[in-house]
Amino acid sequence: MKKILKWVGLAVLVIGALWAASFFIKSNSKSPIEYETHKPFISSIEKKTVATGKVIPEDEIEIKPQISGIIEKIYKVEGDKVKAGDLIAVIKVVPNEQALYQARGRVNNAKVALNNAEIEYNRNKKLFDKGVVSAQDFQNLQLQYEQAKLELENAQNDYQIILKGSAGGSSSANTNIRATVDGTILEIPVEEGDQVIQSNNFNDGTTIATIADLGKMIFEGKVDEGEVGKLKVGMPLKISLGAIEDKEFDAKLKFIAPKGVEEAGAVQFKIEGDVEVDDDFMVRAGYSANASLTLEKKDSILVIPEALLQFDKETDKPYVEVAVGEQEFERRDIEIGISDGINVEIVSGLTEEDEVKQWNKTEPIKKGLEEEGEESE
Structure with missing residues (x-):
């Protein structure tokens, strides 16, 4: 009886070992992850x-x-719309005492000279009427008299300009600050009572107001040196303003700086574009803006999601894994073109019928957390 039980126990152990070995082989022959596949498709790509x-x-x-x-x-x-010639401000002249004294002295000298010329003129006119003085001599005296009157008038005008800023009766007095163009007043950096300096060869002068036409706006920004070579004057831009949501303004690139400026270790190039302002929106000077530029665009090309790509560690060339059977894949080297960060162009190596492995599939985090919770329970 004991011998029979011994053989039975031995048989059970053998059968258990065979079953365990069979289960282990079957378990390892199956892939722990079933990979999804994607077929290439026809689409358009814009690189921006x-x-x-x-x-x-x-x-x-x-x-x-x-x-x-x-x-x-x-x-x-500030903010007022003005026309050319509109009065903006008036300046009160504070004359220079030395210049004023010199101008007054010139007026007095001119009066003395005119008085003397008038006496000579009147005396010689009587002699000329009697035929004692020749016509040539009388004409010279008459010319001197007229010049003396003009000199006095000029001296008096200079005196008034120094004293009041303009000659009497002047329609465009220097003390009246007027708009020179049509537009909107952006800034008036002075206040009543401020002292201002005239514009001359040695000084820019004090700015009374800044005027601009807000209907003619430009975008001014910077692009990286790696992208400036792909830009061309005349390219279309899409301008989005931080202050105006859900609205894009059309623009056209009109300027690319020939020289870059280094900022934070990168070379930046200035660009400018004419913006088409919509009358329904008030675009204020200085709004921050972003300009979207299409660097390259291809229509009706074969593409795959960029996440399907792999790169050889030695050659750094792209390849994908293509299905050749049920969960069986082989490597295939491919040539790629432009990418928009989501899809990438397939130049060669794939067709629309190929099924490309999604190699980087991961299990959802939520599912994993639920399994851990069930185990703990």
Whole structure:
């Protein structure tokens, strides 16, 4: 009886070992992950870049005084729309004492000279009427008399300009600061009572106001040196403003800087584009903006998701794994073209019928957490 039990136990052990070995072989013959596959498809790809910058007026005109003095009255405020010739401010002249004294002395000298010329003229006129003085001599005296009158008039005008800033009756007094162009007043950096300096060869002068046409705006931004070579004047831009949501403005690239500027270790090139301003939106000078530029575009090309690509560690060339059977894949080297960060162009190596392995599939985090929770329970 014991011998029979011994053989039975031995048989059970053998059968258990065979079953365990069979289970182990079957378990290892199956892939622990079933990989999904994707077929290449026909689509379009646009390679874009974004330039950051701001929107500014195409031209900003600074209004400066033609005479030094003190701001007596300001008639406009920032944001007002003006026409060329509109009065912006008036300057009160503070004359230079030395220049004023010299101008007054010139007036007095001119009066003395005119008085003397008048006496000579009147005396010789009587002699000329009697035929004692020749016509040539009388004409010379008459010319001197007329010149003396003009000299006095000029001296008096100079005196008034130094004293008041303009000659009496002048329609364009230097003390009146007027707009030189149509537009909107962007800034008035002075206040009533401020002292201003006239514009001359040695000084830019004090800016009374800055005027610009807000209907003519440009985008001013910078692009990296790696992308500037792909830009061309005339390229279309799409401008989005931080202050205006869900609205894009069309623009056209008009300028690419020939020289770059190094910023934070990278070389940046300035670009400018004419912006088509919509009358329904108020675009203010200095709005921050982003410009989207299409560097390259291809239509109706064969593409795959960029996530399917792998790269050889030695050659750094791209390849994919293509299905050749049920969960069986083989490596295939491919040639790729442009990419938009999501899809990539397939130049050669694949067809629309190929099934490409999604090699980097991962299990959802949520599922893994649920399994850990069930085990703990």
